[in-house]
Structure formats: structure tokens, C-alpha cells
Amino acid sequence: MGISISSFYEIEKRIKNPNADKEDADLRDKIESIVLEFPGYGYRRVTKHLQYEGELINHKRILRVMRNSDLLCALERSFKVSTTDSNHGYPRYPNLAKEMELTGVNQLWVADITYIRITRGFVYLAMIMDAYSRKIVGYALSENIDTDLALSALKAAIEKRRPAAGCVHHSDQGIQYCSKEYTDYLHDNEFGISMSRRGNCYDNAKAESFFKTLKKEEVYLWDYQTIDDVRKSVSHFVEQVYNAKRLHSSLGYNAPDVFEESLKNTAQDDVPDHSNLSSKLFRS
Secondary structure (H helix, E strand, O other), rough: OOHHHHHHHHHHHHHOOHEEEEEEEEHHHHHHHHHOOOOOOOHHHHHHHHHOOOOOHHHHHHHHHHHHOOOOOOOOOOOOOOOOOOOOOOOOOOOOOHHHHOOOOOOOEEEEEEEEEOOOOOOOOOOEEEOOOEEEEEEEEEEOOOHHHHHHHHHHHHHHHHOOOEEEEEEEEOOOHHHHHHHHHHHHOOEEEEEEEOOOHHHHHHHHHHHHHHHOHHHHHHHOOOOHHHHHHHHHHHHHHHHHOOEEEHOOEHHHHHHHHHHHHOOOOOOOOOOOOHHHHHOO
């Protein structure tokens, strides 16, 4: 038949159980909620956790779902440094971000992609964050996790911010960010390119933290039916909640928009005291 044995049995399983995709999606949601609460859990502990909750499931299926969903990354505490990526042949770039001491906005942007569940599958969110102010400066949604998705978020960020030459773009080593089309666009706009070590999500902790916040405070509260539902929800959260109102301890308990506003008349190499800015904004 020209297919592998594993593919044959997977097809057979889908025919016998047409709800398999939904069941895997439900399981993926349960696993992610456990990982967010217990970031030190590997697939064996996740399996036991689900079994204690009454799920009849084995560790092999948990491992498969976690590997396919890139949920193992958040669990590992030690990493192997790798200079190659077996998933694609595009060039990879060193991690410049870890050596940077930020003094202002548009010096370092971090980029990442996550998934969001809808009734019949998933949609994907790509975002660009200014690492200094924690502001989301660009984002895009798509039903396809590809270079076009990542580029849409980047183009939106550039259109909005117009950063000077030398701004560093940091991401993982995913094929979307390593692709020639994406890196050429970065070079054309005079960005420095920085990438995390392969498989090390801690190198991009600010992006991971944002996605955790987004899912806990917005995504998990809704039962999305379509990508349009997700688009409305994410747009509201990013622009009217996260950027405008959500306080960050690292910003003197100010929202990113408020923090950036305070920098306009301040030298970038000075970090002022903004402890009362948020309360003034809300009162106004």
C-alpha cells in the first residue's frame, strides 16, 4: 500500500473511531492545563495525574500527544546544546539576546507561536513582544502554522513600531523563523537575528510567560467555535487588557502602554520611577 505500519494502524483507528481527533484535542487541553500548573511534570507524572482523575490512558499515548504538541519542552530541566536542527536544513543563529542589557524599547523583540483550540481543531497565534516594555507589538492568527503566519505578525509589528536598524529579533529555531523568506525579511529591515538553543523554551521565557497568561486569563474562559471567535477574543485581550491595563511587577506595576508612555520624555539609559503612573491613568 506504500505506507508504514504505524500509519496503517493510525488510519484504521480513525476509521473505527471518527471522534479520535476530538478526543486527542480534549486530551491535549487536559495535558496543557496540568503542565501549566505543574511545570516539572514529565509524561509519566502527567499520565499518573490523569489516571488519578479517572482517565483510562497509558503513558505511550501521553508521550505521543505531548511530543506532537511541543509540551515536553516546558518540562525538561536540563538541556543538550545542539548546533543542528534535524527538522529542517535552514541556517540557525546564535543566541544574542542572553548577552543584551536592555535600556529601551525596540532593542530586542521576541517572537513565538502557540495554538488555540476551536471546535473542529486548532488555530495558531504568532506574536512579537518588545522585551523591554513587555508590550505585544504585533500578532497574527491563522489556521496554518507556517512562515506566512510568522511574517504577518512581524510585518504588523514593523508597520506599527518602525524600529531603527539594529533591533534584535529573537525566536526559537522553528522552521517558520529559520526559513529563507523570514530571515531575508529580517535582513532587509536591518534586524539582528537571535535564536534560542534547540528545544530550550527557557531561552524565550518572556514569550512563554505571555502565552501562559493569555491562556489562563482569556483562552480557557471561552469555548471558541471559529477562528473569528478567537480573533475577537485575542484582539480584545492583547490591545485592551494586556497592553493597556495588566500590571507587570518588572515594570514597576504598570501596564506596558503606560510604561512606554513614561519613556517618551525620559532618556532611554535611565529607568525612572513609574510606581504611580497606572493609578493616575485609571483615574483619568
